[in-house]
Amino acid sequence: MKIDSLPIPISLRTKYSALGITELYPPQAKCVEAGLFNRKNQLVAIPTASGKTLVAEMAMQKEISDGGKCLYIVPLKALAAEKYEDFSGKEVKVGIATGDPDQRDEYLGRYDIIVATSEKTDSLLRNRAEWLKRVSLLVVDEIHLIGDPSRGATLEMVIAKLRYQNPNLQIIGLSATMGNPEELANWLNAALVTSEWRPVDLREGVYYNGAIHFHGSERILQTPKKDDDLNLLLDTAEEGGQCLVFVSSRRSAEAYAKRAAVVLKKKSEALDLYAEKIAKADTTPSGKVLANSVKNGAAFHHAGLPRAAREAVEEGFRKGEIQVIASTPTLAAGLNLPARRVIIRDYQRYEAGVGMNPIPVMEYRQMAGRAGRPRLDPYGEAVLIAKDRDAVDVLFEKFIDAPAENIASQCQKENELRNHLLALITTGFAKNRAELDGFMEKSFYASQKAVHRRLDRNIGKALSYLIESGMITEETGGELLGTSFGVLASRLYLDPETASLIRDILGKQETFSAFGMLHLLCMTPNMFRFYLKASDERLVDEVFSERGDELWCEELSEEFFAAVKTALVAEAWCEEVPEDVICENFGVGAGDIHAVVENLRWLMHASARIAHEFAPRFDTDVRDLEIRIENGVKEELLPLITLRGIGRIRARRLFDRGITTPEDLLSAEPKDVVGILGTVLTKSVLEQAAKKTGRTLDAVPLLIEEEAVPVKASETKPQKTLFDFGE
Missing domain, CATH: 1.10.150 (DNA polymerase; domain 1)
Known part of the structure; x- marks a missing residue:
């Protein structure tokens, strides 16, 4: 199907032509035939690199030419920035929304396409951004993440609210392979478009004893090194290809990059420039390892790196200078970084209380799907590494030949249900129990199976909690109303338990403790906590012994002590301790410091609003600490x-x-x-x-x-x- 035959703006056709895109891939043509330009809902479940983004862009440009407005939802901020760049410069106005969670950002209404994370979109709905009512086309990238334990419920509720609010909304869901796409398509009232076609042939195999074993064939490799993962890299490098190597931990990623740098020894002025950028962006020991590795054509990539360092690695890889990236699985979930060969070295992951478990098949597919660069590689290879002969057959059975898992709604979780029911009530989506039940009965959760009795019980429990915590009231006649506290918590995008904990503990204190405040916030459900290593235990015990009177929370648990470590990192940042020293003292990365500070900045802002209402004596203290967190300064620099x-x-x-x-x-x-x-x-x-x-x-x-x-x-x-x- 030729691009020139499609009802898209001439300016877009011209852009595609300049990029050498004159004809649709077969899966893209199937989307057009299924009513893409006739405003039909679609669930597009096709392999990575087979052109899902182009399908969405064509539909959005057509919608805009007809007077519509488009919202493109992504799971990650980095992916939002990537898509913003993709859609910009093509005769339409593109905006991006990933910022503070309690803003309406009405200025976004002037754009034709708004790229946003699901959490930001949920926040905009809670704060009643008027422009959302004018959205006529919703694209949801990585829609299979509706089954993700950490963010699935939010994505599901965002889709449900937008469908409720905008009855004529067209929805396009873009997905990797999943086990039950029919269920999701039925819920969306969407045509299901599936395909196994890829622009670059994907070969999946298992490496063992000097050979990659494929179905019906094998490829013998030279084995100059004793390590399988290095031999696979050198084989690809000799052909002029690049590798992605997926490992289970940050430490493993860094160790592999160091070993790869030794055997590659690639040199260029461009690599030296990337190494300089990285050394400037990350002065920690980890940053120095990365810079030295990049000088020789190897790199690692994980969330512990600051953004500038990650971006340098990504750019160097895209431009073909960096030969290999060793990464934790986060890289597979978002960014467009294909490679000739993908090596899945670690296919088990440690889970607390369980031990080592195989990664999900969907995660393997995400990794394997990165193999093969369109228009650059004749093929792509995804290779697992077996430890013995018996493991070869097991890996084929468990990963290569296995169906992807079914995705399931996450709205059954009690804390998620409380959070989203509060938002439904305080924003007027549901004014009484009948409307609440009616809204939830249209959820993906309710559509999956006969859950009405369980759903009814869970809704009742969640409402009881919200009433007891003073967030909603049930009036005579059954009307549900958000209290001023409930409205505030919802607009601040706080978990109800977080808001209640901050209000209750602040209200009890007679004197302010900055460390106690930081620890309190690190104890809340909205805050991630650092993993407590064996080497941390002595430090945390000493702090608890010497500074226990500064802490406000009394429940001694694993979470309590992990929160102590996290609060110590935040406190060090506020005391102007250099990043490299913080990283060395606590065994964290520069990116981790950023994540802690950014999360605490939001929670401190929310706490200031709550303190103003319920503990006004701490107004100044909380706001001063908020400024210190945001800027990383001692109290003496506040003026x-x-x-x-x-x-x-x-x-x-x-x-x-x-x-x-x-x-x-x-x-x-x-x-x-x-x-x-x-x-x-x-x-x-x-x-x-x-x-x-x-x-x-x-x-x-x-x-x-x-x-x-x-x-x-x-x-x-x-x-x-x-x-x-x-x-």
């Missing part, structure tokens, strides 16, 4: 850090010069301030300081007037913080 343009580094340099307050800035020698801030920023900061102190700036110092150039307020860019570099 300076609130001036726009002054970040943690400049504030510290000013403080060390004896300039500690806005008043000091106004009375300091201009050359001292200019030496730290530069001419233009100094002018802006002095004007802010004068306004903050209520003083008039009779005359801007001559030195500044002479050297300054006219500058708009919007051009005075603030110093970058950790949030500019993290995922």
Whole structure:
């Protein structure tokens, strides 16, 4: 099917033609035949790299040309940025929404395509963003994640709410292979488009004893090294191909990259430049290992790296400079990084309380699907590594020949149900029990099996919790209303248990403890906690023994002590401890620090709102700690850090010069301030300081007037913080 025959804008056809895209792949043609341009709902379950994004883009461009508005939902912020770039520059206005969870972001309404994560979309619905009512086409990327334990319920409820709110909504779900696509298609009232076709042939096999065993054939490899995973890499490198190697842990990924760098010894100016970028972005021991590995053509990739380092690795791999990336499974779930050969070395994962378990077949398929670069590779290979001869047959049976697992709704979980029922009530989607039951009966959960009795019981339990915690009331006549606390918790995007815990514990305290506050937030369901290693136990025990009186939570549990470690990392950040020192002291990565700080920044903001309502005596303390978390500064820098343009580094340099307050800035020698801030920023900061102190700036110092150039307020860019570099 030719691109020129399709009812898409001429400008888009021209863009495709310039990229060499003149004809649809067979699965894409099936989508058109199934009513893609006739506003028919579709569930597109086809292999990786077979053109799902192009299907969505064509449908969106057609919808926009007909006067519609499109929402494209992705699971990860990094994937949102990638899709934003994909859709931009094609004669339509594209926006991206991944920011703070309690904002309406009404400005997004002026865009034709809005790319957003499912959590951000849920937050926008809770905050009643008006532009969402004008969305006429919804695309859900990785829709099989509706079965994911951590984010599946949110994705399901977002789809359900948008269908309820926008009755004429067209939905396109894009998915990897799953075991029960018919069930999901039935719930969406969608045509199911499936295919096994791929633009690059995929060969799946098992490596053992010097050969890759395929169905009906085998490929003998040279084995110059004693390690199977290195021999597989060298074989691909000799052919000019690239490898992705999937391992079970960060430590394994880093160790493999170091070993691969030794055997590859690839050198180029481009690799040196990527290594420099990485060394600048990540000064931790892990960052140094990565930079040294990249110099020789090898890299690793995991969530512990800062975003700038990950982006350098991704770019180097896409451009063919980096020969191999060793990664944890997170890379397979999102970014478009295909390779000639994918090596799945570790196909078991440790689970607490269970031990080592095989990874799901769907996860294996995600990894294997990265094999084969369209228009670059003649084929792609996905290779598992067997430890003995018997394991070869087992790996074929358990992974290569096995069907993907069925996906199941996650809305049956009690905490998820509380969270989403509260949102339904406080936003007016359901005004009484009958409407609540009616809405939930249209969920994917209810469509999967006869669950009405169980669903009814679970809804009743969740409502009882919400009433007892003071988040909703049930009026005479059965009307359900959100209280001011319930509305606040929902709009702040807090789990009801998190909101209640913050309110109750803050309300009990007579004095404020910054460490106690951080630990409290690290105990909540909305906060992830670091895994407590054996090497951490002594440190945590010492802290508990010496500083136990600073802690507000009393329940001693594994979660309690993991929260102590996580709070210590946050406290170190607030005390201006360098990132590389934090990483070394606590065994975490720079990306982990970012994740902790970003999560706590949101929870501190929410806590400030709750404290204002229920513990106003702590208003100032909580807001000061929020600023410290956001900027990573000691309390003594607070007077300076609130001036726009002054970040943690400049504030510290000013403080060390004896300039500690806005008043000091106004009375300091201009050359001292200019030496730290530069001419233009100094002018802006002095004007802010004068306004903050209520003083008039009779005359801007001559030195500044002479050297300054006219500058708009919007051009005075603030110093970058950790949030500019993290995922």
